[in-house]
Amino acid sequence: xxxxxxxxxxMIGADVAAGLHDGRVCTRFPPEPNGYLHxxxxxxxxLNFGIAKQFGGVCHxxxxxxxPTTEDPEYVAAIQRDVRWxxxxxxxxxxxxSDYYERLYELAEGLIQKGRAYVCDLTEADMGEYRGKVxxxxxxxxxxxxxxxxxxxxFRRMRKGEFKEGSCTLRAKIDMASPNMKMRDPPLYRxxxxxxxRTGDAWCIYPLYDYAHCLSDxxxxxxxxxxxxxxxxxxxxxxxVVAATEVPHVPRQTEFARLNLxxxxxxxRRLLELVEKKLVRGWDDPRMPTIAGLRxxxxxxxxxxxxxxxIGVAKNLSIVDMALLEHVIREDLxxxxxxxxxxxxxxxxxxxxYPEGEVEQLDAPYWPHDVxxxxxxxxxxxxxxxxxxxxxxxxxxxxxxxxSPGKRVRLRHAYVVTCKEVIxxxxxxxxxxxxxxxxxxxxxSAPAGEKVAGTIQWVSAAHALDAEVRIYDRLCRxxxxxxxxxxxxxxxxxxxxxxxxxxxxxxLSSAAEGQHYQFERVxxxxxxxxxxxxxPVFNRTVALKDGWAKLVGKSEPVKAEAKPREAKAAAxxxxxxxxxxxxxxxxxxxxxxxxxARVISSEPALAALFEGALAAGAAAKPIASLLANxxxxxxxxxxxxxxxxxxxxxxxxxxxxxxxxxxxxxAKEVLAEMFVRGARPAEIVKEKGLSQVSDAGAVExxxxxxxADNPDTVARYKAGNANVVGALVGMVIKSLQGRANPKVVxxxxxxxxx
RNA sequence: UGGGGGAUCGUCCAACGGCAGGACGGCGGAUUCUGGCUCCGUCUAUCUAGGUUCGAAUCCUAGUCCCCCAGCCA
Numbered sequence: 001x002x003x004x005x006x007x008x009x010x011m012i013g014a015d016v017a018a019g020l021h022d023g024r025v026c027t028r029f030p031p032e033p034n035g036y037l038h039x040x041x042x043x044x045x046x047l048n049f050g051i052a053k054q055f056g057g058v059c060h061x062x063x064x065x066x067x068p069t070t071e072d073p074e075y076v077a078a079i080q081r082d083v084r085w086x087x088x089x090x091x092x093x094x095x096x097x098s099d100y101y102e103r104l105y106e107l108a109e110g111l112i113q114k115g116r117a118y119v120c121d122l123t124e125a126d127m128g129e130y131r132g133k134v135x136x137x138x139x140x141x142x143x144x145x146x147x148x149x150x151x152x153x154x155f156r157r158m159r160k161g162e163f164k165e166g167s168c169t170l171r172a173k174i175d176m177a178s179p180n181m182k183m184r185d186p187p188l189y190r191x192x193x194x195x196x197x198r199t200g201d202a203w204c205i206y207p208l209y210d211y212a213h214c215l216s217d218x219x220x221x222x223x224x225x226x227x228x229x230x231x232x233x234x235x236x237x238x239x240x241v242v243a244a245t246e247v248p249h250v251p252r253q254t255e256f257a258r259l260n261l262x263x264x265x266x267x268x269r270r271l272l273e274l275v276e277k278k279l280v281r282g283w284d285d286p287r288m289p290t291i292a293g294l295r296x297x298x299x300x301x302x303x304x305x306x307x308x309x310x311i312g313v314a315k316n317l318s319i320v321d322m323a324l325l326e327h328v329i330r331e332d333l334x335x336x337x338x339x340x341x342x343x344x345x346x347x348x349x350x351x352x353x354y355p356e357g358e359v360e361q362l363d364a365p366y367w368p369h370d371v372x373x374x375x376x377x378x379x380x381x382x383x384x385x386x387x388x389x390x391x392x393x394x395x396x397x398x399x400x401x402x403x404s405p406g407k408r409v410r411l412r413h414a415y416v417v418t419c420k421e422v423i424x425x426x427x428x429x430x431x432x433x434x435x436x437x438x439x440x441x442x443x444x445s446a447p448a449g450e451k452v453a454g455t456i457q458w459v460s461a462a463h464a465l466d467a468e469v470r471i472y473d474r475l476c477r478x479x480x481x482x483x484x485x486x487x488x489x490x491x492x493x494x495x496x497x498x499x500x501x502x503x504x505x506x507x508l509s510s511a512a513e514g515q516h517y518q519f520e521r522v523x524x525x526x527x528x529x530x531x532x533x534x535x536p537v538f539n540r541t542v543a544l545k546d547g548w549a550k551l552v553g554k555s556e557p558v559k560a561e562a563k564p565r566e567a568k569a570a571a572x573x574x575x576x577x578x579x580x581x582x583x584x585x586x587x588x589x590x591x592x593x594x595x596x597a598r599v600i601s602s603e604p605a606l607a608a609l610f611e612g613a614l615a616a617g618a619a620a621k622p623i624a625s626l627l628a629n630x631x632x633x634x635x636x637x638x639x640x641x642x643x644x645x646x647x648x649x650x651x652x653x654x655x656x657x658x659x660x661x662x663x664x665x666x667a668k669e670v671l672a673e674m675f676v677r678g679a680r681p682a683e684i685v686k687e688k689g690l691s692q693v694s695d696a697g698a699v700e701x702x703x704x705x706x707x708a709d710n711p712d713t714v715a716r717y718k719a720g721n722a723n724v725v726g727a728l729v730g731m732v733i734k735s736l737q738g739r740a741n742p743k744v745v746x747x748x749x750x751x752x753x754x
Numbered sequence: 755u756g757g758g759g760g761a762u763c764g765u766c767c768a769a770c771g772g773c774a775g776g777a778c779g780g781c782g783g784a785u786u787c788u789g790g791c792u793c794c795g796u797c798u799a800u801c802u803a804g805g806u807u808c809g810a811a812u813c814c815u816a817g818u819c820c821c822c823c824a825g826c827c828a
Contacts, residue, residue, distance in 0.1 A: 005768090006767090010770095030828090031828095032827085032828050034827090034828080064828065066827095066828080067827065067828075069827095070827075070828090123826095124825080124826055127825095127826075128824070128825085131824055132824075133755080133756090133824060134755065134756055134757075134823075134824060135755045135756040135757090136755090136756075137756090138824090165826090166826065168826095169826055171826095178756095178757085179756045179757040179758090180756090180757055180758075180823075181756090181757080181823050181824050182757095182823065182824095183757095184824085187825090187826050189826085190826035191826080192826085206826095208825090208826070208827080208828090209827070209828050210828095213828080229759070229760085229821080229822065230821090230822055230823080230828095231822090231828090232758060232759060232822065232823085233757070233758050233759090233822065233823045234823085235758090236757095236758090255759085257760090262765085268828090310766080310767080310777065310778080311766060311767075312766065312767040312768085313767090314760095314766085314767065314768095315759070315760060316760060316761070316766085316767090316821095317759090317760065317761090317820070317821050317822090318765080318766060318767090319765075319766090320765075320766055320778095321764090321765045321766070321778065321779070323765085323778060323779060324765080324766070324777080324778050324779085326778095327777090327778060327779090328778095330790085330791090331791095334790080334791060339788075339790095368786095368787095368788070368790080368791070369786085369791090369792095370790095370791050370792060371791085399789090401789070402789090410787060411787095412787065412788070413787075443787090444787050445787080446787080452787075453789095454787095454789080455786095455787050455788065455789095456788090457788080518788085518790080520788045520790080521788045521789080521790070522788090522790095523790095544788075544789095544790050544791095545789090545790065545791095546789075546790090547789040547790080548789045549789090550789090551789075593804095593805075593815090594815080594816090595804080595805060595806095595814070595815040595816080596805090596814090596815090598815065598816085599814070599815070625805090625806065626806095628805090628806080628814060628815080629805080629806045629807090629813065629814050629815095630806080630813080630814085632813095632814070633813055633814070663808085664806085664807060664808085665771085665807085665808090668771095668807095668813095712773095713773070716773065717773090721773065723772085723773055723774090723809095724772090724773045725772090725773090725808095725809085726771090726772040726773075726808085726809050727772050727773050728772085728773090729772065729808070729809070730771090730772035730809085731772080733772090734772095741808090742807090742808045742809075743808055744808095745808080746808050746809085747808090
């Protein structure tokens, strides 16, 4: 199996290679114990624990328990159970933010002493008011400039419990005018006279996330703190707290997109609402996207792992199609579920030519031909059996390969039968069927020369077991529940659970909790913990793909309201941003394009280089282009304020291109080198022997070689894919150590390709 | 609206100046004692407009759309 790769792993790989933290990698999974873990957490768990494993590091499990009013030890236990069940072990590395309360408190006093935090008596409402609105600066709190002594005294009294809840907070003293709302003197501590599930009544002040989380990461020497995108604007504060408290270890936060799944809900608030309103049976209701729910439904950890690896890790807001989850579940269960027969909607069938009282034990393999496993069981056959109501149609459409009057169908592993008679009750509803069987087809083999199109499952009436079957379907009936301001409860699928009394084959008497089965032609099922001796309960994990349903166009979960694809083309608004006076002057004076002038005048470093180059006698136009397209990029990529060379040096570059010594590609290389060493272009060219190869003979030979080495690519070109020329050009240039003149290469290539 | 982030098949993820690829999904077919599985074929994409370049999804500029931040939640 190849290691997964994504932008976070790439970054960490680079950090390790660069020797950051001595190459050590330590991640953490930091849930708050205020609810159960869901599949979105599974993504994070796989990412954090997976990365630790991949880089030979460790991953901590940490309860981010800083809010005593919502947290509960039951949730801690559930979280631990679920993480373990997913297959991850944290060993000694189980932590609680609540264990850090004393250290956090001390650092907070330190902040006060440094004048970087203060006790604020603003009410909650006032603090919101003072924070201001996005786009306008906030107002400083009247308590902002209390003395260190007063702040210290008040903070200590906060701790002692001298103040009422909500009467004051400890706030970071940052900047009420910051464009980042998170930086407008955020609260660090608040008063809560509440009992904490771990610290009891030891505290009545509790740190807030933005203060506790980053410091907890630091205490634990976390190297890479991975979280979801909504914490992006909190990163500045994260870094501020770490820097201001002067803790020795500095972790780095990186954000990735949280998982969203279609046809379900994922937020803790909504999940909790479903549980509290008893719209589901609990956190582990199989309809819930919780780990516990999926587990109870019969989804395996392997399927979840596969799902997590298939969805990838990126920063795009995304809604993964539930069909993908269902796909990996089927893929996984297909290999591990023995096949058995169950009839969910039984109707009786009398085999009229089968001897009364006779019972045959037919051999039925547990596994289909494509699963390399062995084993079989006996299924009893007798004169009266059940088949599924859906497998009979009195007036069948064409291609209905099941039971209907006069038609032949195979009973799986048994006999081919022919439907002779349809018996109805007083209401005209189907009561039972009468069939005849073909003794020559014992075991289900078709008579020579005959093709039996349909095969259906059945159970012997006298031997069948009664079972409760819980048929679960998607939690919601629309892709994005609660979209467009609707209450998500309105989008719940009313048919997310239907319970039927089924007839199942007698071998299932030994079905034990936790076992997977496939009920042939129906779906994958899982033995629920509610199972009691003689009263089995099966959960439908996922239905089999139903080609027939698709054929007749009544595919089950209707793809809800096709999303209107919003118009992509954005009409340009015409009035482009106006140039600043400086840029305008620059453009006019040197006949530059608006873009060039805009870029050059936007950064002093560029403007300085421009002036310098001009002063050294360079032509304005090529320098401007170089500056606006290439130099600016290097500057940004290297996060430089200023280039390590002067305008005169830069001015030497364009003539080298104009004279043919350098191709534009080589010129970029030289430029990059100038940024690294600050050397002059001519020196770099000389030292690296970069001068361009334009000699036709040399290029012709290289082209011929590349063409001979890549017949496939050439064939693709001849087949009409003009784009491959680029690839060929690249190969030729590469074969000449990057020094070939691309124009010459192109020319010769086209000639040789005919 | 100030700040931050994102834009590639219907969906999710790749491609890091050189052949836009994979998976799910859709459609069609083969196979089949599961209308399952498997196999084959096929469908659809670089937000827009300029620029740089022999060559741009990728670099530069301007714009458009979407998401996040205004809890004493995390």
